[in-house]
Amino acid sequence: MAKPKVAFYWCSSCGGCEEAVVDLAEGILQVVEAVDIVFWPVALDFKRRDVEAMPDGAIDVCFINGAIRMSEQEAMANLLRRKSKLVIAYGSCAWMGGIPGLANLTSKKAIFDYVYHQAPTISNGSAVEPLPRTDVPEGELELPEFYEKVKTLDQSIEVDYYLPGCPPTPKITLEAVEAILKGALPEKGSVLAGDRALCHECKANASKPEKLLIKEFKRIQEVIPDLSKCLLAQGLLCLGPVTRGGCEARCLKAGMPCTGCFGPLEKVHDYGAKALSALASIVDSRDEAELARIFDAIPDPAGTFYRYSLPASLLGGRRQVTSDK
Template sequence: MPVKVAFMQLSSCWGCHQSLLNAHLGLLPILPELEIVYWPAVVDFKHDSLEARPDGDIVVGFIEGVARTKEDTANAKLMRKKCAIIVALGACACYGSVKGLANLYDKEELIKRKFMETEAITDENPKEPTEHVPGFEDHIINVKDIIDVDVFVPGCPPTTENILAAVAYLLTVVGEGPASLNKNASVCDSCSLLKKGCLLDKGILCYGALTAAGCEEMCPNNDEPCFGCFKPTTKMGAKADQLKSMIDSIDVLTPEQGASLQHFLDLYLGVSNITNFYFRGDLLQRLAYEPESFAVKEVDGKTVLDVAPTGTKIIDEIVGKALFLLKDDPNFKFSSKTVCSHCEREVADKVPVDLKRDYEGLPTMDKCFLEQGYICLGPVTQAGCGAICPNKANAPCLGCYGPPAGVKDQGAKFISTLGSLCAEKDVGEIMNAIKDPAGLFNRFTLASSTLGYKRHDNMEGE
């Protein structure tokens, strides 16, 4: 059965859609899986057909763009009502992108320049258009501040591969799984080690007891633990209780145990092995991005995180305990990679020579941009694009994938990075060399940064 999807464009540029379409022949296997019920750029369904659908009728809704107009805000809300999963597709929907730079100005200044001042205008009294147009929001509002967003796919635009990975993943979440999948049995049922000697008995964590049957690989038959790719079963294997008490008895994770639990949760629950997008429904990602959002509870005298991904008590308790252990585990590293980790340029000490503007000279292809004196946001930008700009185009990273996990403000983080790299240099000189910090460091994230938008002090008497 094809999955119902909708694509909504708020104020945007179509670039995320073009990036999806850039899959070209790669689209052919995906298109039959989708029932496109709204996508004005491509198909002819009108707005009223979207409004007429029952609430929650659409499985996945992709939102591109920012809320610049009141119509954008209303359309974001409409999508939330009609779609079970909302995907913020691209830098605009994730954090405002360059359109957020409009927040450096008041709405009145923007309107004045565009509709009243530009040089070719010939009307005597030009005014802001008001008929059959929606009106503007005071500033760019982030989609996540209007509605709940389930998935964030960053990038300006996200690469074709990132979008396809997100689409393919979401299809597996809502789809039916492989034909051989049997949720009424577990991996234990056909495990050759059950008689020969279970891995659990040797103290090795194996998750076959929690995992649905139907797998042809059967890692345990090769003496390797099962990590649960076939997802939860409804009929627990013989060793489920033994596994639970093994995990319950852990107080502090060994590195091996930590890696095992994370790998299990990755495959068993989620998406997090695809690190290019954030899916709130994925508990490991939530643990990395929003650890404070979990409640804790006591189970059999042990503290666990209060989660219920499967609705089966024993599994949920095991997952809750595993997450609780990983939460404070120093080895739990998640998606904290930056563009630098995919950059092919050589790094010596990262101390910049004199800071340069981009038109000056021509950088070499082999050396770190920062060391050559060019501003590059690689160190404060989430990985995922493959470092295309520095690797392929001899251009520094502009930061379009937004900040990596755990960093709230990309611009502030870059200022601190630059400050420590230039610790030996004269502060005044550095500040003098950077005349547009907001435009350079928060180009894609201004609307969701601590700067937000232009504010005025309310002076007394005014």
């Protein structure tokens, strides 16, 4: 039997997901052994035309990481979708928009204003901005279009499975590859990680007090936490209760509270809203001034609660107020 053909592609991402594949360490050898990599721009010299030349459905599995920020990424996603039997959204950006998705708190115009005009390192005397089409004497130049909003991968193309994480851990990556090779994949649309929130696999969960109530939020630089005890109970803003498990609580073992990269559980419709309502519930005060003081200790609530999931949220981002009515 021929080895399955596998492709990797990155859209709007930091490259960490690519690193994560390499990070499989000796595990990568098993993967390379078992599959035939037909496309992986970051590591191997294939071109877009190589993909275009393939018959539709020629790729067995395509792992796409990163969100959709520009037209070129969407075009590549569409192309790969056509050529692939299975598309897997790899990592939080592809699944939920991820860190690049926080750009949805602002607008394309505001981003361009800063990046091309205001940034202290910019000297843009003729105030040029990139345009999708520019006429020059030699002819028309084309650039990818920068979208108004960041999209998740499944807001552009149909996605078969999701691997969460920023980046996905070696364990869930290998398990996913194994499941694909064995043909033991769950229902289409599944997230290939734990079925319960992180607390369930966190060693410190047993240490929780009888009533989990919080009087104060602390930031990680302010305390040296007791790692044998629940970080949330110690006042660190750990999103473990809201976040899908499967990551083996790796951050927590290193003293970092969970920031939520494994995203929401299946029954949750909006990660940030759920996180907010859960945490607001356990804040132990009925005094408005005290409540305001407690919540002021969270410096960037939108960035904290929607760090990985803003484009996938019910609102999708900040709604632009149009003043020209």
